[in-house]
Amino acid sequence: MDEAIYPRDYSMLGRDAKRAEELGLSKAQWYAAPISRARIKELMKRSDGPAIRDTLIWFASFFITAGFAIYFYPSWWSVPFFLSYGVLYGSSTDSRWHECGHGTAFKTRWMNDVVYHIACFMIMRPPTVWRWSHTRHHTDTIIVGRDPEIAIQRPTKIWGVIGGYFSVGQTKAAVKSLFIHAAGRLTDEELTYVPEMERSRVYFVARIWLAIHLAVIAIALFMHSFLPVLLVGPLPCMYGAWVYVLTGITQHGGLAEDVLDHRLNSRTVMMNPILRFIYWNMNYHVEHHMFPMVPYHQLPKLYEEMKPYTLPANTSVIDAYREIIPALLRQIKDPSYAIPRKLPDGVAPMTEPIAAE
């Protein structure tokens, strides 16, 4: 059972889930860079300021792009505004969902919760289910059979990856789960990580969301216009997804599965300020996984602290894709392949489970 059998079984209930547990890869101890407690504590400190500033800019950007899109609709002049609005709606919400889900974006809890729920609605991620799936992602990052958020499964399905840039599979799954949840049910996989006491919340939110989506469709029919469905619901989620997928694939794409060291299965990539605003600094992904309670606005500082213990960051998105694309293509035929990573001299990778303290 030690050797992985290909193709891997990525379900939460299958062969590799059992294997991960047997090998001690589940809920294991992971490598952590030896940053002093005092410094980490300093970096973990919360503040509302940066996220309030960013959220005000975010909301203003929504109103401006939507306003111009509506004003120019249906002329071609509306297209660039829809495209910009779509990136806000379908991509920037991914990072807001993420940061506010961790509860680190704002110091004030209700602010995290409000932005979390808004972002979840836009990107069509059931807030309770995704909170728990992401919890698992952090416990068992890229452990096959344990991590429900492995974006690119092997062997690589190229059309699936390309379709992902338009959120085809994600949105289809989201619509399906909306109906399942609204009917008062969870999938078998969701049942493995959403505790019973949280389930009624899933059903309640799904029913509200379904009512909103149906109302938007009704308004569109009443107006004899596509405008409402271009602004709210699955469509903007799809036509605006490409930026979050572009950046999201850099997080773990092509890297190792089943290791207990984030330096081997996660990637930090330098990005320009616009992408970093959309992505809320999740380009510092090794740092985020190793110390998930450090707020997004402190990650550049954590990156500097961790430099002696990690490998150099990819210098750009293009630089990252230069290694990701060949790896994904190679993984079509050789799903056991992972991009080799060389850690700084004297820093050992953690690849085997160690006994819990």
Add this chain to the structure above:
Amino acid sequence: MTQWIDACAKDDVAEEDVIRFDHAGQTFAIYRSPDNKFYATDGLCTHEKIHLADGLVMDNIIECPKHNGRFDYTTGAAKGAPVCVNIKTYPVKLEGARVFINIA
């Protein structure tokens, strides 16, 4: 029944902070609140057994360093997902410069 254990010196714990204390195969977390009072809880998060001493103390809340689970360390109350089970608290007393916890 009481079993007071000498856990640490008062100065070992900074204000609004937490340290880990291991004793007889058990692990505990010792807190010093912003108003300079001391508290003790089990050392591992009830969600996934992560050491709370690596977490962040904010007022009377300890936040787990891994998944953002929060407890009120003065009462042990779980404050929302992903922690659903309260954490055990222990009585604390101060004697001179030392902090004792009752683990009975």
